[in-house]
Amino acid sequence: MENKGYREFPVISNEAVVENIYRMDLGGDFIAEPGQFFMLRSKGAGPLLSRPLSICDISQGYLTFLYAVVGEGTAILSRKRPGDAVQLLGPLGNSYKVKSERKTALIGGGIGIAPLLYIAKTAEIKPDIYLGFRDAPFFEKEFEAYAGKLQIATETGGVGYRGFVTDIRNWDDYDELFACGPMPMLKALSRKVVDCELYLSLEAHMACGIGACLGCAVETVHGMKRVCKDGPIFSAKELIL
Amino acid sequence: MRTDLAGISLKNPLIAASGTFGFGQEFGEYFDPGILGAIATKGLTLEPRMGNRGRRIHETPAGMMNSIGLQNPSVAVFIAEELPRMRSYGTEIIANVGGAGIEDYEEAIELLEATDISIIELNISCPNVKEGGMAFGIRCSSARRIVRAIRRCCTKKLMVKLSPNAENIVDMAYTCAEEGADALSLVNTFNALAIDIENRRPVFNNVTAGLSGPAIKPIALRMVYEVAKAVDLPVVGIGGISNWKDAVEYIMAGATAVQVGTANFVDPLTMPKIIEGMQLYMKREGIQNLSEIRGIIGGNHG
Ligand SMILES: Cc1cc2nc3c(=O)[nH]c(=O)nc-3n(C[C@H](O)[C@H](O)[C@H](O)COP(=O)(O)OP(=O)(O)OC[C@H]3O[C@@H](n4cnc5c(N)ncnc54)[C@H](O)[C@@H]3O)c2cc1C
Ligand SMILES: Cc1cc2nc3c(=O)[nH]c(=O)nc-3n(C[C@H](O)[C@H](O)[C@H](O)COP(=O)(O)O)c2cc1C
Ligand code: FES
Numbered sequence: 404m405e406n407k408g409y410r411e412f413p414v415i416s417n418e419a420v421v422e423n424i425y426r427m428d429l430g431g432d433f434i435a436e437p438g439q440f441f442m443l444r445s446k447g448a449g450p451l452l453s454r455p456l457s458i459c460d461i462s463q464g465y466l467t468f469l470y471a472v473v474g475e476g477t478a479i480l481s482r483k484r485p486g487d488a489v490q491l492l493g494p495l496g497n498s499y500k501v502k503s504e505r506k507t508a509l510i511g512g513g514i515g516i517a518p519l520l521y522i523a524k525t526a527e528i529k530p531d532i533y534l535g536f537r538d539a540p541f542f543e544k545e546f547e548a549y550a551g552k553l554q555i556a557t558e559t560g561g562v563g564y565r566g567f568v569t570d571i572r573n574w575d576d577y578d579e580l581f582a583c584g585p586m587p588m589l590k591a592l593s594r595k596v597v598d599c600e601l602y603l604s605l606e607a608h609m610a611c612g613i614g615a616c617l618g619c620a621v622e623t624v625h626g627m628k629r630v631c632k633d634g635p636i637f638s639a640k641e642l643i644l
Numbered sequence: 645m646r647t648d649l650a651g652i653s654l655k656n657p658l659i660a661a662s663g664t665f666g667f668g669q670e671f672g673e674y675f676d677p678g679i680l681g682a683i684a685t686k687g688l689t690l691e692p693r694m695g696n697r698g699r700r701i702h703e704t705p706a707g708m709m710n711s712i713g714l715q716n717p718s719v720a721v722f723i724a725e726e727l728p729r730m731r732s733y734g735t736e737i738i739a740n741v742g743g744a745g746i747e748d749y750e751e752a753i754e755l756l757e758a759t760d761i762s763i764i765e766l767n768i769s770c771p772n773v774k775e776g777g778m779a780f781g782i783r784c785s786s787a788r789r790i791v792r793a794i795r796r797c798c799t800k801k802l803m804v805k806l807s808p809n810a811e812n813i814v815d816m817a818y819t820c821a822e823e824g825a826d827a828l829s830l831v832n833t834f835n836a837l838a839i840d841i842e843n844r845r846p847v848f849n850n851v852t853a854g855l856s857g858p859a860i861k862p863i864a865l866r867m868v869y870e871v872a873k874a875v876d877l878p879v880v881g882i883g884g885i886s887n888w889k890d891a892v893e894y895i896m897a898g899a900t901a902v903q904v905g906t907a908n909f910v911d912p913l914t915m916p917k918i919i920e921g922m923q924l925y926m927k928r929e930g931i932q933n934l935s936e937i938r939g940i941i942g943g944n945h946g
Contacts, residue, residue, distance in 0.1 A: 408674055408913040409911055409913075450703060451857055451906075451910055452703050452909065608703075610701050610906075610909040611670075613673070613674075614666065615664065615671065615908065615909065616663075616701070616710070616712070617663075617666075617686075617712050617715050618701035618712065620695060620700065620712075622694075626694060627694050627695060627715055
């Protein structure tokens with residue numbers, strides 16, 4: 404897609420998958436790399452700044468976002484009905500590809516599972532997928548078709564492994580790991596992983612999403628980097644978390 | 645819309661505000677930066693700065709707070725790596741300079757003296773660095789010292805960027821005029837506070853941060869009006885400009901040109917849209933030159 408700033412797309416569907424977690428499909432012919440994100444806003448009244456959301460999936464004729472309602476912006480988004488429009492800027496940021504010669508696992512925590520689906524779908528070979536939730540799992544069925552092994556962890560132990568997803572196993576027999584989730588999870592994983600390449604998808608408060616405001620900077624061994632432009636995906640070796 | 649700013653001819657009065665346009669590259673993906681009147685660079689300092697740790701952005705109703713902390717690669721790296729590319733845009737480049745102490749400012753200006761840049765914007769108003777920065781922009785006595793020192797070593801056009809946190813913005817403007825400034829730009833961000841009530845601490849590590857965006861526009865506009873009325877220098881209006889109507893308001897308040905900041909984040913195409921909107925407006929109103937409406941609201945409306 405050519406870079407012409409914010410463009411409007413129609414909502415095809417927008418439904419809760421569990422309480423507070425929504426799946427929104429937008430109509431359009433989207434071309435983007437796995438791991439990238441969009442800045443979202445709705446026309447008219449609403450917050451000044453846009454909200455970054457990861458690409459959860461791209462299919463013929465539509466794009467899927469998976470989002471948690473946490474504040475004003477996502478609440479407005481959750482009230483969109485089919486036929487309403489939202490404005491998108493993007494796709495933005497770098498990307499991640501699962502390569503056939505690398506034994507790879509994708510690890511997601513909570514709403515951090517969102518970008519993993521399109522990464523799995525575009526993988527050269529099926530990665531193993533580990534999804535962690537506090538209580539009830541959501542959206543896990545969508546991963547089945549694209550996972551080598553699919554394993555669930557819940558902190559309450561209701562479903563699957565009881566505890567944190569990061570504690571499911573020793574990770575060092577993988578060549579490569581890709582993780583997205585809350586910062587404590589990413590930190591725990593960086594501490595545990597010794598002997599394989601670990602990539603982390605980070606979140607940061609963003610104003611512009613295009614690399615201009617420096618609001619989303621993270622500290623790396625190569626100086627400050629922008630989550631929106633140089634990321635959101637970074638090698639854990641590079642980050643000073 | 646050609647605009648004369650202290651003897652420098654700009655294509656139009658639209659200037660990208662410092663710290664909101666990087667060095668232009670990111671916006672080059674969306675439009676040709678060459679259509680702008682000028683670009684003010686990210687605030688430059690003598691030494692590279694990594695900026696502040698912790699949260700840097702916080703959204704507020706109709707605005708945002710930032711605590712970037714003048715992250716920049718240094719004046720020298722700017723001159724070597726960014727300026728040549730910025731030159732290729734074919735628009736005026738304004739070097740925005742910040743600093744900790746007077747000597748830092750002086751040395752930074754000396755480096756810029758050796759370039760073909762014609763306008764320096766002296767930032768004495770950044771609220772996000774502990775040393776210096778805004779400290780110079782609060783009291784007239786400190787502003788006088790720094791502007792005097794810089795005027796001595798600066799042969800370029802010197803535009804001083806004022807802080808809305810100044811004790812008295814009009815006195816501050818007089819002081820800069822007396823010390824030989826060629827132009828004034830105002831305002832920088834308002835020093836402001838946000839508290840994270842869940843964690844019972846300030847949102848920002850530096851406690852306070854700078855407020856910008858539509859929320860500040862009416863106050864900034866009032867300040868521009870007062871300053872433009874009082875001093876005989878070109879005034880560049882800044883604060884919350886999001887569309888062509890806002891820009892026209894600033895011109896009617898007496899601004900020679902305007903800068904667009906936060907609105908660039910909201911929509912990367914804000915500035916081209918403003919230029920187009922102003923052109924249509926001028927055509928509709930039969931305005932040949934913005935001087936016909938500049939300062940038109942005049943002095944007293946009793
Ligand atoms: C690259 C990237 C991808 C993301 N992908 C997803 C996704 O696929 N699904 C999903 O549910 N969430 C995702 N997030 C987080 C999402 O952007 C925030 O939950 C959302 O901005 C909250 O907005 P709000 O108005 O509802 O919340 P509020 O708390 O009211 O927002 C206030 C301000 O803080 C910002 N903010 C709040 N929480 C976050 C956060 N966690 N990260 C960044 N900014 C935040 C908002 O953008 C806004 O400017 C992603 C974040 C980033 C940086
Ligand atoms: C993220 C951000 C970074 C900024 N960085 C600088 C800077 O480096 N130097 C400077 O003089 N002003 C800086 N400013 C201030 C703007 O140039 C402008 O004066 C201010 O934001 C008010 O205009 P606005 O309401 O249009 O944003 C910054 C503002 C923002 C929001
Ligand atoms: S959000 Fe503005 S630089 Fe990343």
